Amino acid sequence: MKVLIIGFGSIGKKHYLALKHLGYEVSVVSRSYKKNDLQCFKSLQEVKLEEIDLFVIATITINHYETLESIDKKVKDKTILVEKPLFEKYREFNSINGNYIYVAYLLRFHPLVEKIKTIIQKDQYIYFVEFNCSSYLPNWRICDYTQNYSAKKELGGGVLLDLSHELDLAYYFFEKLKLLYAQNLKISELEINSDDFAFLSLKSKKELIHIKLDYFSKFTKREIVLHSRDKTYKADLVNNKLYIFGTTTLLQVEECQSDTIKNLISLHEKIIEKDCSVCNLYEAFDVLKLCDEVKRRSSE
Template sequence: MKAIVIGFGSIGMRHARLLDKLECKVAVVSSRIIEWDCHYFSLTEALQIEKPDYVIVANRTSEHYKTLLELSRNGFKGTVLVEKPLFDQENEVPPNDFQNLFVGYNLRFHPGIKKLKSYLENEKILSFHVYTGQYLPQWRPQIDYRTAYSSRKEDGGGVLRDLSHELDYVNWLLGGWERLTALGGQFSSLEINSDDIFSILLQTKKCPVVTININYMDRLAKRFVIVNTENNTIKLDMINNEIVVNDEKETFEVSRDFTYIEQHTAVLNRNMQDLCSLGEASEVMGMIKAVEEANLEQRWIRK
C-alpha cells in the first residue's frame, strides 16, 4: 500500500517510521528539509506522483482543515487518518470523496483501555474519574517546549486539545456526554500562551458522576482512571501498566509504538470497530467547545 504522511514533527516521524515497518511505501510532505528518502514539499505534487491509498494528516492542528480541503480539491478518494484533535475549533469537514476518514485517538487500542471496556460491559457505573498530567518541558525533551505547538494557542495547542484522548475515551466508554461544567486556563509559570490545566465535571449516558483532570504541570507523570461500579472498584494506571479490580492486580506490556501500530493495522485491514469515526471526533470537538464555554461563562452546558 502507498501512504503519504503530511507533517514531519515528532508524530509525523512516528507515523512514517511505523508505516514503513508495516511494509507500506511511504512518502512524506513537509515544508522543511528532512531525512526521508521520498520527500515532497508540495502535497499536490505528492498526490499526483505517488497516487496513495492512505494519507495521514500529522501537521499542526490549526492546519488540518486546509489540508483536508487540499486533499479534496485534488480528488483524493482513499482513506484519511487525521491526528487528534480533528480541528483547532469546531468546524465541518470540507465536502470530499474520501473512502473513509478516521481521527487518531489511538488510546482506544491501549490494552488497559480495552480491558477496562470489557470490565464495564453489563456493569452499572456509579463514578468515573480520570487524571492525566505531565510537566510540559518533559514531554519532548529533545526540543525547547516553548517552540512546540503545544505551547501556542494559535497553532491549536493547549492541554484541552493535547489530551483530548481523555475526552474521547470517556465518550467511547460511557456513551457520550450530556451536560458539563469546567474550570481551567493558563495558571502556571510555563512560558506558553495556551491552557495548561482543566478540570471537567460531567454526566454521560452511562454514568452520573464523571471527572476529568488534565494538566501540563505534574513533574511525576500520571495517567490513571478510577471507576466505581455497583460491584467493583477498578483502577487503571497507564504509566505503570497495571489494572486493579478490587484487590486483584493484572499487569500488561505496552511499548510506546504499540497503540499506533494497532491503529494503522486496523485501518489497513479495514477493521473499523475501534477506530474513531468522523462523527465521534466531531463529538469531541463539540465537547471541547462546551468546556471552553462553561469555563468562560461559569455555568453548566447541556449537549
C-alpha cells in the same frame, strides 16, 4: 500499500515507524526534513496524490482543516487519517469525494483501554469514573517548549485539545454525555499562552464522570478509575497495569505490554479493516463540540 505522511514532527516520525513495520511504502511531505533515507517532498503539489492509498495528516493542529480540505478535493475513495485533535475548534466538514476520514485517537488501542471497555460492559454497577492525565510540558519534546505549538493558543495548542484522548475515551465508553461543570485555565508558571489545566464533570445515563488534565505536573500520570458497588478498577496507562480492588483488599493485578508504536500499529491495522473501533469524523466532532463548550463556559 502507499502511504503519505504530511508533517514529520514527533508524531509523524512515530507513524512512519509503525507503517514501515507493517511493510507499507511510506513517503513524507515536510519542508524541514533534510535526510535522504526516505522519499520526502516539500509540498503536496509535488506528489501524485492519486497513487496514494492512505494519507496521514500530522501537521500542527491549526493546519489540519486546510490540509484535509485540499486532499479531499483532489482524491476519491481514499483513506485519510488526521492526527488528534481533528481541528482547533468545531468546523463542519464532509468529504465531497467519498473518502474515508478517521482521527488518530490512539489511546483506544491501548490494551488496558480495551480491558476497561469490557469491564464497563459487564459491570452494571459502575457509578463514578475518573480520568486523570498529568505531565510536564517542558519534558515532552527535545526542543524549547515555549516555541512548540502546544504552548501557543493561536496554533491550536493547550491541554484541553492536546490531551483530548480522555474526552474521546469518555465518548467511546459512554453514551449521551452531558457537561455539568467545567474549568479550562492557564494557572501555572509555564511560559505559555495556551491553557494548562482542564477539569470536566460529565453525566452519562447512569455514571458521573470526572476528567482532569494538566501540563504542569512534575510527575507523569495517566489513569482511568472505575468505582462500582463491589469493586474499584484502576488502569495505570503509564506502567501498563490494571488493579482490581474488592471492598477489603486488592483482588488482582494484571500487566500488559504497550507503547506508542505498538498502539499505532494496531490503529493502522484497524484502519485497513475499516474497523468501527477507529475514531470517525463524527465522533471527533463530538469531542470538538465538547471542547468548545468547555472553553465557552470557562470564559463566562
